[in-house]
Amino acid sequence: MIQRRLFCAQASTILQHPNTIKNNSFNKKWRIKQVKKSNFNQVMEEIKPHIFNSDFIAVSLQRTGSYSSPWQKVLPSDTPEIxxxxxxxxxxxxxxxxxxVCPFTLRASKLTAYPYNFHLFPRDELKIGMPSYSFACQTSYLTSMAQLGFDFNSCIYDGISYISRAQESSMKHLTGNSLMRAHAVQSSSTLSTADSVFIQRIKSRIKTWINVCKDSKGAHEDPMVKALRKVVEGDHGSRPCIDVDVCSERQVQLVLEVVKEYADETVPLLIPAKDGSTQGVRIVLTSSNEDKDLYEKQLQDLEEEQSKNVRGFREVIDLISASRKPIVAHNSLDDFSFIHSKFMSPLPLSLDQFKSSLSSSFPYIIDLGHLMKEFNPNGNIKNVPAASSFLRSRFFAPIDIDIPLEGTPDEMNKGKIYGHNVLQISHVFAKLYSITKCRQQKEEASLALDNFANIFDQHSSPLLDDSNEDIKISSSSMRKLSCDDVAFLWGFRCGLTAGKLKELLSKSHKAFSDEFDVQLVDKSCAVVAFWQPGIAAAFINAMASGGDCDEGLKELILEGFKATNYETYKRVCNTSNWDSNLADSLDQVVASANQCPVDDHEKSPYEIWWDDKTVLNLDDIKL
Structure with a gap:
């Protein structure tokens, strides 16, 4: 069959630069700078202008695993929340x-890319027991990395550590030896008798201390006395200081209110305790307004340096966030769940909370998979090489790639594929962007991209008439079904195919006299879809009652068959303990639901997109 090719850009000569690769060559010639702890600081100075001067930033993550059993991966029948x-x-x-990370610019058909691959390994750099990392590994993921020549020893010993924003905030309280600048507080409207006594005592102490410090500045003082004074009073450069002990946060506020009277010449610092509270306020006396400004600048620089040492790789995440550039990823839900969890804060409980939290740091995220649906709405392209192959066979959009990075042979891969996927993402996106510009006659391509920004439902598409709560199964020959028309079935013998299971069901109950379909979720469980409303509930009720008058259904029940609705599956996904087989998890949730039943009115009116061509091939499951 001859396919028509869309010519979207003028053909251009591919540059014969060693860093320039023809747009149909995904191979080891691509130069990607490898970043480890040993060259991290140097690379940070290099990558910063590339990030802020880029048009887009592509990201790609390599994990130690994704899911522990087939049903735990995101299934076509899952709602966005699940x-x-x-x-x-x-x-x-x-x-x-x-x-x-690959910041890149697009100028006509030229893609200028700056790909960096950061090797990470989380560790407790400050030896304070926080953060304490433990994590799972999936053997197939590690095997795949090993086949590409990944050096696990180098990763462990020279990998870059990191800490999330939430962990850094907690760490400042846990260390107990780092001073924090105190911020201005509002004056208290009402003071108790104890507050008034405390304030008068602190006022007198601070006033006396300042007067003593200013009194001739110890010009005629014995050198030994001056040395002892420094030991007692403390010293910040040549600036004297005094510590005021406090017993509560209320007393901290009262001390800061007193210090405000001397704001032109003092700088208050908070002394944190081990438990995260404040154990005292340190007041530093400066000699002039200029000296105070200088000291505050020194404190700010010191805090920034300490934070930089602690942040590690998160400094890159913070740069990307500060740039506000559009970010391109292939699987945005998975990737940004990891990014939020590792570099921002613990993941919130719901999808809406996750979107809200993420948008504050990354307001514009483009998922390559959603953008591909604009050009192949009836296909199911699961990876970046497949997307590249699809575009190459149907569209003519030549992209010249220039990678002007320099580095040592060790930094530039030594011929191995590290971080290779991020360049593929950049390249495929450049093609899609070029084709989109050709398609848009009155509207800019950047505006067209807005339709595909910040979508975290892997099955969503602007081309489909659907709601945010729909479930889409595949993307071709789909039917819209309510979740009430879906049943989960388990208890059948291992190795039973979907076709054989459908044959058994068709002879068991009148519910199967109308059209229905069966798909395997894993080796222990299947999903049954009914085209007629209300049939699923009738089947589940018949199973619960023991089969009534249907001999075929009774035989299935005697064999161990069980059935439940979509709500039970949702409750499984909301629990913390997931079994390797979905059937075991369903058994546990059903047993607990019998003890604490959930009212029907709590069900959500979800809908699904069902494709009868979607079949789970158990032979492809490799864990």
């Missing part, structure tokens, strides 16, 4: 070992 719960569990269990 898909998020699965991504959340994966991000909390597994770890990142590589994080590839």
């Amino acid at each position: 898909a998020y719960l699965k991504a959340k569990r994966s991000a909390e269990r597994f770890q990142l070992l590589q994080f590839a």
Whole structure:
């Protein structure tokens, strides 16, 4: 069959630069700078202008695993909320070992890319027991990395550590030896008698101390006395200081109110305690307004340096966030669940909370998979090489790639594929962007991209008439069904195919006299879809009652068959303990639901997109 090719850009000569690769060559010639702890500081100075001067930033993550059994991955029959719960569990269990970042610019058909692949390994750099990392590993993921020549020894010993924003905030309280600048507080409207006594005592002490410090500045003082004074009073450069002990946060506020009277010449610092509270206020006396400004600048620089040492790789995440550039990823839900969990804060409980939290740091995220649906709405392209092959066979959009990075042979791969996927993502996106510009006659391509930004439902598409709560199964020959028309079935013997299971069911109950379909979720469980409303509930009720008058159904029940509705599956995904087989998890939830039943009115009116061509091939499951 001859396919028509869309010519979207003028053909241009591919540059014969050693860093320039023809747009149909995904191979080891691509130069990707490898970043480890030993060259991290140097690379940070290099990558910063590339990030802020880029048009887009592509990211690609390499994890230690994704899911522990087939049903725990995101299934076509999952709602967006359930898909998020699965991504959340994966991000909390597994770890990142590589994080590839590629700032790039697009000028006509030329892609100028700056790909960096950061090798990560989380560790307790400050030896304070926080953060304490433990994580799961999936053997197939590690095997795949090993086949590409990944050096696990180098990762462990020279990998870059990191800490999340939430962990850094907690760490400042746990260390107990780092002073924090105190911020201005509002004056208290009402003071108790105890407050008034405390304030008068502190006022007198601070006033006396300042007067003593200013009194001739010890010009005629014995050198030994001056040395002892420094030991007692403390010294910040040449600036004297005094510590005021406090017993509560209320007393901290009162001390800061007193210090405000001397704001032109003093700088208050908070002394943190081990338990995260404040154990005292240190007041530093400066000699002039200029000296105070200088000291505050020194404190700010010191805090920044300490934070930089602690942040590690998160400094890259913070740069990307500060740039506000559009970010391109292939699987945004999984990738940004990991990014949020590892570098921001613990993942929230719901998808809406996750989106809200993420948008504050990354307001514009483009998922390559959603963008591909604009050009192949009836296909199911699961990876970046497949997307590249599809575009190459149907569209003519030549992209010249220039990678002007320099580095040592060790930094530039030594011929091995590290972080290779981030360049593929950049390249495929450049093609899609070029084709989109050709398609848009009156509207800019950047505006067209807005339709595909910040979508975290892997099955969503602007081309389909659907709601945010729909479940889509595949993307071709789909039917819209209510979740009430779906049943989960388990208890059948191992090795039973979907076709054989459908044959058994068709002879068991009148519910199967109308059209229905069966798909396997894993080796222990299947999903049954009914085209007629209300049939699923009738079948589940018949199973619960023991089969009534249907001999075929009684035989299935005697064999151990069980059935439940979609709500039970949702409750499984909301629990913390997931079994390797979905059937075992369903058994546990059904047993607990019998003790604490859930009212029917709590059900959500979800809908699914069902494709009868979607079949789970158990032979492809490799764990």
